[in-house]
Amino acid sequence: MIKSKCIVVAFDFGTACSGYAFAYTKDSSKTIFVQEKWGGIDANCIKTLSQIVLNDKNEGVAFGYEARDYFNNNPDVEPETRPYFAFFKMHLFDKKNRGQPVKALNCNKTATAQQLISETLKFLKNSALTKLNSSSASSIKVQDIQWVITIPAIWDDSAKQIMRVCADMAGLCSKDDRESLVFVYEPEAGALQCIYERTSGYNVSNGEKFLVMDNGGGTADFIAYQQVEGKKLNAISKSFGGDFGSIYVNANFYQFLENIFGKDLVKSRKDHPQFQFLLDKFESLKRTFNTSSGNGSKPLDLSLSVFGQDEAWMTSKINAYNQQYHTDIKYYSKRDKLMVPHSLFLSFFTPLFNSITDCVKKEIRENPLLKNLNYIFLIGGFNENSFIQEHIKKELEFTGAKFIISKSPVLAVVQGAARFGLNPDTVLKRLQTRSYAIEIEELVKPGMHPGKKLLKRRGVQYCPNVCDVLVSAGQMVGYDEVFTRSYVPISPDQKSVEISIFSSHIPKIQYTTDPGVQFIGELYVSLPDTSEKLEDRRINVSMKFASTEVEVSAVHEKTGASMCASFDFAIDEAESLKRNILHQEKNRLKVQLCVMMDCTGSMGTWMNESKTKMINLTHLLGQTYSGMELNVSFIGYRDIKDVKRFEIVPFTKDIMGLQTRIGQMVADGGDDFAEDIAGALNQAYNLSWGYDSVKLIVHVADAPCHGSKYYNFNVVDREVDEYPGGDPSGLIPERILKNISSKGIDYYFIKINGHTDKMIEIFRNAIDTPQKKIVVQDLGADVSQLLPSLVNFVTNSITRFSENIN
Template identity: 25%
Template sequence: MAGGASSLDGKLLVAAIDFGTAYSGYAFSFRSDYRLDPLKIEVNHWTGNASQTMSPKAPSSVLLNPDKTFKSFGYTAEEEYSSLVENGQHQEWYFFTKIKMRLLYKEKISRTDIIEDECGKPMLGLTILSMIIRYLKNDLFKKLEQRGTSLRDQDILWVVTVPAIWSDAAKQFTKEATKEAGIKSDDVMLVYEPEAAALYCRFQNMQNIFNAEKESYLSKKKMLVFDMGGGTTDISVIEIKSEKEIHIVERACGGAFGGVFINNKFILWLEEVFGKDMIKEFKKKHRSDFMLLIENFETKKRLIKPGDDTKLCFQIPHSLKTSSERRWGCSLEEHFIKMDIVGVQVHKRGKIFIMSSFLLNNFFLPIAKDIFEKLRFVLSKHEDIDSVLAVGGLAQSSALVSEIRNYVKDIPVYVPFDSALAVVSGAVLYGHGNNIIKARACPYSYGIQTMRPFIKGDDETKKVVQEGETWCKQCFRALYKAGDLVKLGDVSSYDLEESFEDENRKHKRFLPIRCVLFISNDKDVRYVTDKGCTEHGTIEIEAPEDGFPVHYECTVELEFAGTEIIARLNDKKGAKTIRLEFMT
């Protein structure tokens, strides 16, 4: 199946899981409904035991029992853990949050990677992620059963969203977590978040786009997608060839800028004001109050409007106010007067008024600066971009959208009403028609190590002589070059010959043949030892039961156009898919 796409044959429903750093959720639609109305997508809504607010996403938090079995997820997990903390009963329990950021944004990823819970107790990251996916899967089945709809596992195609800037190892880790969660490999596919968002917005009517004015958003041919989530911001450039053909024409870029980092910046500021030890104690003894304070900030930060420097009110919890005043020996008002923070005022009964410009300049823009510079760089490479699509939770911040407009100048910026749901809804659409994305820009130069005849100008240190022939070793044989547009179904191949005739190699007939896959950000790479060229993965050919022939010849094909790289083997016994290993 091209590009790692999964077949819709026999599927009755497409379900998408949007696993985010801060919040997660799922959406689904039936095949029969999609044929009549593609936008008839149902998004699950969540609520906690104590909260009456319905939300389309739940915190990406999970609580485990002391015996490491699953207890709860989302709002319920946070509320139950807060109760355990405040009653001093949490030490034996396991509570994990922001798993995605802590586990999958690393250069090297392993199945044995561990993450620590709030108290420092370790667990396998793969186990935690699979527990969350299993819970979301089971919750969908529960919702369907409550409606009287009974489906089997094989009736559902699952689509899991991933950041476009993720490594192949992170994507492989995610696929293996879905398998451990009880979803067969053939029933799951991955989709890049900005691509999913773009698909969703292409299906929307004009009335559902902010700031559209008189221009037709649907007529735009080349758009930049600016996806601002909880942990990362992804920037992609998408070219609309037709209603049924989309090309991703720029390598995804971005970085660690999202809602979580802005919230963390606010927490660091609280530590400066109240003291690090005080905030640590407050979080431990009054966790519910701490969470309410952060939720208040989460809400207020979205009210910041460009050019409107208003006062935003924050209620300091009574528990934090009284314990701080006891330690300081003065009132909260007196303490803030001593600190003399411009842009912040304190009123009686623990109310703090912070100017929106203070929040913007101290918590938003310092983190966003690098991302905006990458935005400027991409725009300089694609001067024919005619629109910018801002999606993700942070797209609800009019102040940040205003900053984007400052950077893109005269290019119109569109923001969907439901920008936070564009990714998960688009992932459902992608599941129904994943062949609409016909080509993608290759993220790296991919290649293997080869030896070729030595020519003038080659590195003398690479020269070797074998059987009277002069060869150049450690050469990079490019399979695809960084930035090249790779069409769906395109393959790059190389021939492989192995001889096991030598006495010292006979035993290797029964061992797997492994070939290292190298990557580089550079378009033109000469040697695998060049700066920036690194080992990326391993292509593995398993030995037959009776071992490889003494003289073995085969062709290895690699397909890059999808979200996952597919490796296939062709030899005298036929063709088959073989393993590509990206994790350590």
């Protein structure tokens, strides 16, 4: 907690209901205050409904019970102008569809989950500020408060990220002030409250283990802990559970009504005041229902006015349902009562209860640390129901644990969340639900990476796409614990390092290309000084598990230059798949081909070939290298004094567009015989070359560069070479070629006649090595071989790149 904060305010934003609690940081008694009165019809409820009405700007105009009753209190308002939403928190649990908009319950309008949640948090924030300032002598502002929001422990990183974005939109925190908001897992908060209560029935001792079962409106959320020295907690299980919340009992009841009275009719009447009264009655029965409450029927208030039909219609519908489902529902019109048999009422609950206890049994079987539990704490609004209490005790009796029901199950989470805000390090260690790794190229040792395609860099073999795992799923991680790895760049000419982070629910991950391994984000760290040794350019990457969230930073060890980030996780499964594909495309084979061609008058036929055949290059290469990314540049050069000395098309994937640009060029110029090859090579050197690409220049020319040493005939006049001493600006072609070669760029030459022989001989003497020599293709006047030669050159460079002989 930030020391400057004077108050902790905790929000328990639930699927069905929401509330908040607060505590003063300087209060030695650590008293937790709860907002227990809310507006609307049910003004004395200790929580309000997680329901909201928006205006046409997607701003909240009513929340909670006031939202539910908004249209009853404002009968002249058109539903289309005030969309009404409920249960939208569950949208974040839906990994497949949470990127989709949420449909209003009363019209066809939609809103994003972010809009709905941020407006909800605004209402809670404003209510808390009003409450605090009504009893404070001094003005309480947002920045004075340490905010805490409860979240399900079974949420993934994407859901947590969305919640933080929503909190930012609601004005609780910002990107520059992340510490003003912390998340706490719902069962974790409940555990803190249960331990604090310590009734006469229990007193958790050091070394004792307990399971927290948080059964709420939308989800059932479970974690087990062991108490250690100082009344601190260590998690001994990962979070587990599922969408087994009490709203699904309501859904079963709603389905029951649709089966009796018809789906369309129920839908058309769901906003009727009497229908809302019926749902309230069911909610009341749901909370008090238990298996020992008798085998008689349960009365539900159901007025004929709800459906606008007469008694005969009602009776016929009920008789038809009884006959189809073999039940004995009765309707008493004089009392407006629908009598539901005990067994039928029980069926609304049983499937969910079985899901809850089956889930816990499975975890106990698979996790040896959950043997010999001392306590099972029951928290959450759903656990106020005595039926679920009886069911859990019966089904989990074999554990030998003592069952403890919180003094107020519905408030245990929000009260515990406030306590967490006062002491966020109460939970010392948590078990990670996911593995996190950095993608690296690993030095290959004997017996490693069998069957994998390897790379050779500077004569050494490496395996790409390897996971360097920082944290594994199931690993114990301390509060704010930091994990660090150290790396050096893979290439001497890298100007930046791209750090790619992957995640998986699988404990042991080996390759980033394996199923279930997801690309989740990346960091870039600049490396401006390419003259340093690789070891001096070392990068330290750290991953911090700040309470419930993941933060990553990278530091250039020598300069201290750093980059920090909280990841932008994919919002849903479709986005995650898209990102994985895009990352794989970034890492696929990339080829950069620069065609450098003399564009003076004598080269007209060669330019025409480029104008018409370049588009075929992608097709021909694609037959051999599926998925290859080809970028082509064209540098047309003439002579130093020509008006259009150079015509340059930068690297582009649009080969048709490149061909069109070349088609607009005209072969002309070049008053003397020698041409500006030195200038053209300098232009090629300064193109945007990637360090991880196959790189090559294909030079097509019928004349040498300036400088008498580059040709075999005597200079008799200026028509042969206006600059016999070489380039007037001091450019020396072989020096530029050395720089080009040092970048890993291959240089190829297409020979048309013998005028360039001596120039190529000088070039070879300057840059040829035993492993890498200039390749010259003598085509003479056969322009039809230009395209096949380009394909052969690219193939040769790809082979060289794969072997990585530098």
